[in-house]
Amino acid sequence: MTDQSMGPTDIKRVSVWLAMHGLADVRPTPLLATRLAARQRVRLAAAVLPAAFILAVALVYSVDRPAGAAVDGSWWYRHWSLLVLTLLVVGLVLAQSLLGLWVRRVDRRAGAVLPRRAAHPVRLGWRTVLGGPRAAFAVTTFAGAMVLAIGALTVQDSTARYAALILLIGLCGVAVGVVVQLRHILTHPVVADDEVSLTADGIMRAEDARDATTPTVVWCLPVVSVLDTAPGWWITAWVVFVALGAFTLALITVGTALAARRRGDATSAAVNR
Protein backbone atom coordinates (compact mmCIF):
# COMPACT_ATOMS: atom_id res chain seq x y z
CA MET A 1 0.00 0.00 0.00
CA THR A 2 1.27 3.46 -0.86
CA ASP A 3 0.22 6.98 0.00
CA GLN A 4 -1.34 7.20 -3.48
CA SER A 5 -3.93 4.61 -2.39
CA MET A 6 -5.40 7.14 0.07
CA GLY A 7 -7.92 9.72 -1.02
CA PRO A 8 -8.13 13.23 0.47
CA THR A 9 -11.04 12.10 2.68
CA ASP A 10 -8.91 9.27 4.09
CA ILE A 11 -5.97 11.55 4.71
CA LYS A 12 -8.21 14.09 6.45
CA ARG A 13 -9.90 11.41 8.57
CA VAL A 14 -6.58 9.94 9.68
CA SER A 15 -5.03 13.38 10.31
CA VAL A 16 -7.97 14.43 12.50
CA TRP A 17 -7.83 11.15 14.41
CA LEU A 18 -4.07 11.40 14.93
CA ALA A 19 -4.37 15.02 16.09
CA MET A 20 -7.13 14.01 18.53
CA HIS A 21 -4.74 11.56 20.12
CA GLY A 22 -1.74 13.84 20.40
CA LEU A 23 -0.02 12.39 17.30
CA ALA A 24 -0.48 15.43 15.04
CA ASP A 25 3.11 15.21 13.78
CA VAL A 26 2.67 11.65 12.52
CA ARG A 27 2.09 11.14 8.77
CA PRO A 28 -1.22 9.43 7.82
CA THR A 29 -0.64 5.94 6.43
CA PRO A 30 -2.83 3.67 4.28
CA LEU A 31 -2.81 1.12 7.12
CA LEU A 32 -4.37 3.61 9.52
CA ALA A 33 -6.79 4.84 6.83
CA THR A 34 -8.06 1.30 6.16
CA ARG A 35 -8.49 0.46 9.82
CA LEU A 36 -10.17 3.74 10.74
CA ALA A 37 -12.57 3.55 7.76
CA ALA A 38 -13.67 0.05 8.85
CA ARG A 39 -14.20 1.23 12.40
CA GLN A 40 -16.21 4.25 11.30
CA ARG A 41 -18.60 2.01 9.33
CA VAL A 42 -18.90 -0.47 12.17
CA ARG A 43 -19.56 2.31 14.69
CA LEU A 44 -22.47 3.49 12.56
CA ALA A 45 -23.89 -0.04 12.33
CA ALA A 46 -23.23 -0.60 16.05
CA ALA A 47 -25.24 2.54 16.84
CA VAL A 48 -28.18 1.47 14.68
CA LEU A 49 -28.20 -2.08 16.06
CA PRO A 50 -29.21 -1.29 19.70
CA ALA A 51 -31.79 1.19 18.43
CA ALA A 52 -33.32 -1.53 16.26
CA PHE A 53 -33.14 -3.93 19.23
CA ILE A 54 -34.98 -1.51 21.52
CA LEU A 55 -37.64 -0.88 18.85
CA ALA A 56 -38.10 -4.62 18.29
CA VAL A 57 -38.40 -5.32 22.03
CA ALA A 58 -40.92 -2.48 22.34
CA LEU A 59 -42.88 -3.91 19.43
CA VAL A 60 -43.03 -7.38 21.00
CA TYR A 61 -44.10 -5.85 24.32
CA SER A 62 -46.82 -3.69 22.67
CA VAL A 63 -48.19 -6.52 20.54
CA ASP A 64 -48.24 -8.85 23.52
CA ARG A 65 -49.91 -6.36 25.85
CA PRO A 66 -53.17 -4.78 24.60
CA ALA A 67 -53.63 -1.22 25.90
CA GLY A 68 -55.00 -1.06 29.44
CA ALA A 69 -55.20 -4.80 29.89
CA ALA A 70 -53.31 -6.72 32.49
CA VAL A 71 -51.03 -9.36 31.06
CA ASP A 72 -52.78 -12.42 32.30
CA GLY A 73 -53.27 -13.65 28.75
CA SER A 74 -52.97 -17.15 27.47
CA TRP A 75 -49.95 -19.31 28.29
CA TRP A 76 -49.13 -19.75 24.58
CA TYR A 77 -49.26 -16.06 23.87
CA ARG A 78 -46.87 -15.25 26.75
CA HIS A 79 -44.45 -17.96 25.72
CA TRP A 80 -44.52 -16.86 22.10
CA SER A 81 -43.43 -13.37 23.05
CA LEU A 82 -40.66 -14.64 25.36
CA LEU A 83 -39.40 -16.85 22.53
CA VAL A 84 -39.32 -13.87 20.16
CA LEU A 85 -37.49 -11.82 22.79
CA THR A 86 -34.90 -14.56 23.25
CA LEU A 87 -34.42 -14.71 19.48
CA LEU A 88 -33.99 -10.93 19.40
CA VAL A 89 -31.32 -11.14 22.10
CA VAL A 90 -29.52 -13.93 20.21
CA GLY A 91 -29.80 -11.85 17.03
CA LEU A 92 -28.28 -8.81 18.77
CA VAL A 93 -25.34 -10.80 20.13
CA LEU A 94 -24.82 -12.50 16.74
CA ALA A 95 -24.94 -9.20 14.84
CA GLN A 96 -22.44 -7.61 17.24
CA SER A 97 -20.15 -10.62 16.87
CA LEU A 98 -20.36 -10.41 13.07
CA LEU A 99 -19.45 -6.73 13.15
CA GLY A 100 -16.43 -7.57 15.33
CA LEU A 101 -15.45 -10.37 12.97
CA TRP A 102 -15.69 -8.04 9.99
CA VAL A 103 -13.37 -5.48 11.61
CA ARG A 104 -10.93 -8.26 12.46
CA ARG A 105 -11.00 -9.48 8.86
CA VAL A 106 -10.23 -5.97 7.58
CA ASP A 107 -7.38 -5.73 10.10
CA ARG A 108 -6.05 -9.16 9.10
CA ARG A 109 -6.05 -8.26 5.41
CA ALA A 110 -4.32 -4.94 6.12
CA GLY A 111 -1.71 -6.76 8.22
CA ALA A 112 -1.11 -9.49 5.64
CA VAL A 113 0.41 -7.07 3.11
CA LEU A 114 2.82 -5.43 5.56
CA PRO A 115 6.47 -6.28 4.86
CA ARG A 116 7.28 -5.68 8.55
CA ARG A 117 5.23 -6.61 11.58
CA ALA A 118 5.55 -5.14 15.05
CA ALA A 119 4.09 -6.34 18.33
CA HIS A 120 4.44 -5.82 22.07
CA PRO A 121 6.58 -8.40 23.85
CA VAL A 122 4.02 -8.21 26.65
CA ARG A 123 0.36 -8.53 25.75
CA LEU A 124 -1.86 -5.55 26.62
CA GLY A 125 -4.27 -6.67 29.32
CA TRP A 126 -7.83 -5.51 29.96
CA ARG A 127 -6.58 -2.99 32.54
CA THR A 128 -4.44 -1.26 29.93
CA VAL A 129 -7.04 -1.39 27.16
CA LEU A 130 -10.22 -0.62 29.08
CA GLY A 131 -8.86 0.88 32.30
CA GLY A 132 -9.83 -0.03 35.85
CA PRO A 133 -12.38 2.80 36.34
CA ARG A 134 -14.24 1.99 33.09
CA ALA A 135 -14.30 -1.73 33.84
CA ALA A 136 -15.60 -1.07 37.38
CA PHE A 137 -18.17 1.35 35.97
CA ALA A 138 -19.43 -1.17 33.40
CA VAL A 139 -19.70 -3.97 35.97
CA THR A 140 -21.44 -1.68 38.50
CA THR A 141 -23.88 -0.41 35.88
CA PHE A 142 -24.89 -3.92 34.81
CA ALA A 143 -25.10 -5.12 38.42
CA GLY A 144 -27.18 -2.07 39.43
CA ALA A 145 -29.54 -2.52 36.47
CA MET A 146 -29.94 -6.23 37.27
CA VAL A 147 -30.72 -5.46 40.93
CA LEU A 148 -33.34 -2.89 39.91
CA ALA A 149 -34.86 -5.28 37.36
CA ILE A 150 -35.06 -8.03 39.99
CA GLY A 151 -36.54 -5.44 42.38
CA ALA A 152 -39.27 -4.73 39.83
CA LEU A 153 -40.06 -8.46 39.78
CA THR A 154 -41.16 -8.30 43.42
CA VAL A 155 -44.15 -6.01 42.81
CA GLN A 156 -47.71 -7.39 43.02
CA ASP A 157 -48.88 -6.24 39.58
CA SER A 158 -48.43 -9.07 37.05
CA THR A 159 -48.08 -6.60 34.16
CA ALA A 160 -45.19 -4.86 35.93
CA ARG A 161 -43.60 -8.23 36.68
CA TYR A 162 -43.85 -9.24 33.04
CA ALA A 163 -42.28 -5.93 31.95
CA ALA A 164 -39.46 -6.49 34.47
CA LEU A 165 -38.89 -9.97 33.04
CA ILE A 166 -38.52 -8.44 29.57
CA LEU A 167 -36.02 -5.94 30.99
CA LEU A 168 -34.07 -8.75 32.65
CA ILE A 169 -33.87 -10.77 29.40
CA GLY A 170 -32.79 -7.65 27.51
CA LEU A 171 -30.09 -6.86 30.11
CA CYS A 172 -28.73 -10.41 29.94
CA GLY A 173 -28.56 -10.14 26.15
CA VAL A 174 -26.75 -6.81 26.24
CA ALA A 175 -24.31 -8.14 28.89
CA VAL A 176 -23.46 -11.18 26.75
CA GLY A 177 -23.03 -8.91 23.71
CA VAL A 178 -20.59 -6.66 25.60
CA VAL A 179 -18.57 -9.64 26.84
CA VAL A 180 -18.35 -11.07 23.30
CA GLN A 181 -17.26 -7.70 21.89
CA LEU A 182 -14.65 -7.19 24.62
CA ARG A 183 -13.26 -10.66 23.98
CA HIS A 184 -12.85 -9.79 20.29
CA ILE A 185 -11.19 -6.49 21.13
CA LEU A 186 -8.73 -7.96 23.63
CA THR A 187 -7.73 -11.05 21.67
CA HIS A 188 -7.55 -10.03 18.02
CA PRO A 189 -3.99 -9.81 16.68
CA VAL A 190 -2.01 -6.59 16.67
CA VAL A 191 -1.71 -4.94 13.24
CA ALA A 192 1.35 -2.68 13.18
CA ASP A 193 4.64 -2.23 11.40
CA ASP A 194 6.37 0.38 13.56
CA GLU A 195 6.16 2.16 16.90
CA VAL A 196 3.57 4.72 15.75
CA SER A 197 1.21 2.14 14.25
CA LEU A 198 1.66 0.03 17.38
CA THR A 199 0.61 3.01 19.50
CA ALA A 200 -2.33 3.63 17.13
CA ASP A 201 -3.34 -0.03 17.46
CA GLY A 202 -3.47 0.31 21.24
CA ILE A 203 -5.52 3.53 20.99
CA MET A 204 -7.99 1.90 18.55
CA ARG A 205 -8.38 -1.04 20.92
CA ALA A 206 -9.05 1.30 23.84
CA GLU A 207 -11.62 3.26 21.80
CA ASP A 208 -13.37 0.06 20.70
CA ALA A 209 -13.48 -1.17 24.30
CA ARG A 210 -14.93 2.13 25.54
CA ASP A 211 -17.59 2.11 22.83
CA ALA A 212 -18.52 -1.46 23.70
CA THR A 213 -18.90 -0.74 27.42
CA THR A 214 -20.80 2.56 27.23
CA PRO A 215 -24.15 1.55 28.79
CA THR A 216 -26.49 3.56 26.56
CA VAL A 217 -28.67 0.53 25.81
CA VAL A 218 -28.82 -0.43 29.48
CA TRP A 219 -30.06 3.05 30.38
CA CYS A 220 -32.64 3.06 27.56
CA LEU A 221 -33.98 -0.46 27.96
CA PRO A 222 -36.62 0.23 30.71
CA VAL A 223 -38.24 2.85 28.47
CA VAL A 224 -39.46 -0.07 26.37
CA SER A 225 -41.48 -1.78 29.05
CA VAL A 226 -40.93 -1.11 32.74
CA LEU A 227 -41.45 2.67 32.91
CA ASP A 228 -45.01 2.17 31.67
CA THR A 229 -45.99 -0.12 34.53
CA ALA A 230 -43.46 0.24 37.35
CA PRO A 231 -44.36 1.87 40.68
CA GLY A 232 -43.15 5.40 41.47
CA TRP A 233 -40.30 4.32 43.74
CA TRP A 234 -38.83 2.17 40.98
CA ILE A 235 -38.95 4.99 38.39
CA THR A 236 -37.30 7.38 40.87
CA ALA A 237 -34.60 4.81 41.64
CA TRP A 238 -33.95 4.28 37.91
CA VAL A 239 -33.71 8.02 37.17
CA VAL A 240 -31.22 8.45 40.06
CA PHE A 241 -29.31 5.39 38.80
CA VAL A 242 -29.04 6.81 35.25
CA ALA A 243 -28.14 10.32 36.50
CA LEU A 244 -25.39 8.98 38.77
CA GLY A 245 -24.15 6.73 35.98
CA ALA A 246 -24.03 9.57 33.44
CA PHE A 247 -22.20 11.82 35.92
CA THR A 248 -19.65 9.08 36.73
CA LEU A 249 -19.13 8.33 33.03
CA ALA A 250 -18.54 12.03 32.33
CA LEU A 251 -15.95 12.17 35.13
CA ILE A 252 -14.18 9.03 33.84
CA THR A 253 -14.24 10.34 30.24
CA VAL A 254 -12.73 13.70 31.23
CA GLY A 255 -10.13 11.97 33.44
CA THR A 256 -9.18 9.57 30.65
CA ALA A 257 -8.94 12.39 28.07
CA LEU A 258 -6.63 14.41 30.34
CA ALA A 259 -4.44 11.37 30.99
CA ALA A 260 -4.38 10.57 27.23
CA ARG A 261 -3.36 14.14 26.43
CA ARG A 262 -0.47 13.91 28.88
CA ARG A 263 0.55 10.56 27.37
CA GLY A 264 0.08 11.95 23.84
CA ASP A 265 2.48 14.80 24.58
CA ALA A 266 5.02 12.28 25.81
CA THR A 267 4.47 10.03 22.76
CA SER A 268 4.83 12.93 20.32
CA ALA A 269 8.04 13.95 22.01
CA ALA A 270 9.32 10.36 21.78
CA VAL A 271 8.33 10.00 18.10
CA ASN A 272 9.97 13.31 17.16
CA ARG A 273 13.11 12.57 19.14
Add this chain to the structure above:
Amino acid sequence: MIVIDSASPVPPFEQLRAQLARQIQDHTLAVGTQLPTIRRLAADLGLAVNTVGRAYRELEEAGLIETRGPAGSFVSAAGEQGRERARRAAAEYAAVIASVGIDTHEAIRIVQAALTNATAASPSSCLATSRPPDGDLP
Protein backbone atom coordinates in the same frame (compact mmCIF):
# COMPACT_ATOMS: atom_id res chain seq x y z
CA MET B 1 8.55 -3.57 20.79
CA ILE B 2 9.39 -6.56 18.58
CA VAL B 3 9.76 -6.02 14.83
CA ILE B 4 9.92 -8.84 12.29
CA ASP B 5 11.08 -7.88 8.82
CA SER B 6 10.18 -10.44 6.18
CA ALA B 7 12.71 -8.91 3.76
CA SER B 8 15.61 -9.40 6.17
CA PRO B 9 18.15 -12.17 5.40
CA VAL B 10 18.00 -13.12 9.10
CA PRO B 11 15.41 -15.89 9.62
CA PRO B 12 12.25 -14.70 11.45
CA PHE B 13 12.80 -17.07 14.41
CA GLU B 14 16.28 -15.63 14.90
CA GLN B 15 14.99 -12.04 14.65
CA LEU B 16 12.43 -12.83 17.34
CA ARG B 17 14.86 -14.75 19.55
CA ALA B 18 17.53 -12.05 19.39
CA GLN B 19 15.11 -9.22 20.16
CA LEU B 20 13.55 -11.04 23.10
CA ALA B 21 17.01 -12.04 24.39
CA ARG B 22 18.21 -8.45 24.19
CA GLN B 23 15.14 -7.11 25.98
CA ILE B 24 15.53 -9.70 28.74
CA GLN B 25 19.23 -8.95 29.12
CA ASP B 26 18.81 -5.17 29.27
CA HIS B 27 15.90 -5.61 31.73
CA THR B 28 13.30 -4.10 29.39
CA LEU B 29 11.51 -7.35 30.22
CA ALA B 30 11.83 -7.83 33.95
CA VAL B 31 12.25 -11.19 35.67
CA GLY B 32 8.81 -12.84 36.06
CA THR B 33 7.22 -10.98 33.12
CA GLN B 34 4.74 -13.17 31.31
CA LEU B 35 5.35 -13.46 27.58
CA PRO B 36 2.45 -13.82 25.13
CA THR B 37 1.45 -17.37 24.25
CA ILE B 38 3.14 -18.84 21.16
CA ARG B 39 -0.12 -18.76 19.18
CA ARG B 40 -0.89 -15.19 20.14
CA LEU B 41 2.57 -13.85 19.31
CA ALA B 42 2.52 -15.78 16.03
CA ALA B 43 -0.80 -14.11 15.13
CA ASP B 44 0.48 -10.66 16.14
CA LEU B 45 3.65 -10.98 14.07
CA GLY B 46 2.12 -12.87 11.15
CA LEU B 47 4.46 -15.83 11.72
CA ALA B 48 3.91 -19.58 11.80
CA VAL B 49 3.35 -21.10 15.25
CA ASN B 50 6.43 -23.32 14.77
CA THR B 51 8.62 -20.26 14.12
CA VAL B 52 7.67 -18.62 17.41
CA GLY B 53 7.86 -22.01 19.15
CA ARG B 54 11.44 -22.47 17.96
CA ALA B 55 12.45 -19.01 19.22
CA TYR B 56 10.85 -19.72 22.63
CA ARG B 57 12.57 -23.13 22.78
CA GLU B 58 15.99 -21.60 22.16
CA LEU B 59 15.37 -18.89 24.75
CA GLU B 60 14.37 -21.60 27.20
CA GLU B 61 17.51 -23.61 26.43
CA ALA B 62 19.56 -20.47 27.03
CA GLY B 63 17.87 -20.10 30.43
CA LEU B 64 16.31 -16.76 29.60
CA ILE B 65 12.68 -17.89 29.84
CA GLU B 66 10.88 -20.73 31.55
CA THR B 67 7.59 -22.40 30.70
CA ARG B 68 5.31 -23.13 33.62
CA GLY B 69 2.90 -25.53 32.01
CA PRO B 70 -0.45 -24.03 31.07
CA ALA B 71 0.38 -20.77 32.91
CA GLY B 72 2.61 -19.80 29.95
CA SER B 73 6.19 -18.58 29.46
CA PHE B 74 7.89 -16.19 31.85
CA VAL B 75 11.18 -14.32 31.91
CA SER B 76 13.44 -16.51 34.01
CA ALA B 77 15.57 -15.47 36.96
CA ALA B 78 18.22 -17.96 35.79
CA GLY B 79 19.78 -15.44 33.39
CA GLU B 80 20.19 -12.93 36.21
CA GLN B 81 21.74 -15.58 38.48
CA GLY B 82 24.12 -16.52 35.68
CA ARG B 83 25.29 -12.93 35.30
CA GLU B 84 25.82 -12.64 39.06
CA ARG B 85 27.91 -15.83 38.97
CA ALA B 86 29.95 -14.41 36.07
CA ARG B 87 30.53 -11.17 38.02
CA ARG B 88 31.79 -13.14 41.06
CA ALA B 89 34.09 -15.25 38.85
CA ALA B 90 35.42 -12.06 37.22
CA ALA B 91 36.20 -10.55 40.64
CA GLU B 92 38.07 -13.72 41.65
CA TYR B 93 39.97 -13.68 38.33
CA ALA B 94 40.90 -10.02 38.84
CA ALA B 95 42.25 -10.87 42.31
CA VAL B 96 44.38 -13.73 40.86
CA ILE B 97 45.73 -11.42 38.10
CA ALA B 98 46.68 -8.79 40.68
CA SER B 99 48.37 -11.36 42.94
CA VAL B 100 50.58 -12.85 40.16
CA GLY B 101 51.40 -9.47 38.62
CA ILE B 102 49.97 -9.91 35.08
CA ASP B 103 49.13 -6.63 33.37
CA THR B 104 45.57 -5.72 32.37
CA HIS B 105 45.97 -6.12 28.58
CA GLU B 106 47.39 -9.61 28.92
CA ALA B 107 44.65 -10.55 31.41
CA ILE B 108 42.00 -9.45 28.88
CA ARG B 109 43.73 -11.44 26.10
CA ILE B 110 43.65 -14.54 28.33
CA VAL B 111 39.91 -14.06 28.89
CA GLN B 112 39.27 -13.51 25.18
CA ALA B 113 41.15 -16.70 24.30
CA ALA B 114 39.18 -18.65 26.91
CA LEU B 115 35.90 -17.24 25.58
CA THR B 116 36.83 -18.13 22.01
CA ASN B 117 37.63 -21.69 23.04
CA ALA B 118 34.38 -21.98 25.01
CA THR B 119 32.33 -20.63 22.08
CA ALA B 120 33.98 -23.06 19.67
CA ALA B 121 33.29 -25.95 22.05
CA SER B 122 29.54 -25.27 22.48
CA PRO B 123 28.08 -22.73 20.03
CA SER B 124 24.44 -23.33 20.99
CA SER B 125 25.00 -22.51 24.67
CA CYS B 126 26.16 -19.02 23.77
CA LEU B 127 23.32 -18.18 21.37
CA ALA B 128 21.66 -15.74 23.69
CA THR B 129 24.74 -13.93 24.89
CA SER B 130 27.48 -13.99 22.27
CA ARG B 131 25.59 -12.69 19.23
CA PRO B 132 25.30 -8.95 18.70
CA PRO B 133 21.75 -7.69 19.04
CA ASP B 134 20.13 -7.09 15.68
CA GLY B 135 17.82 -4.30 16.78
CA ASP B 136 18.66 -2.13 13.77
CA LEU B 137 16.83 -4.33 11.33
CA PRO B 138 16.67 -2.96 7.79
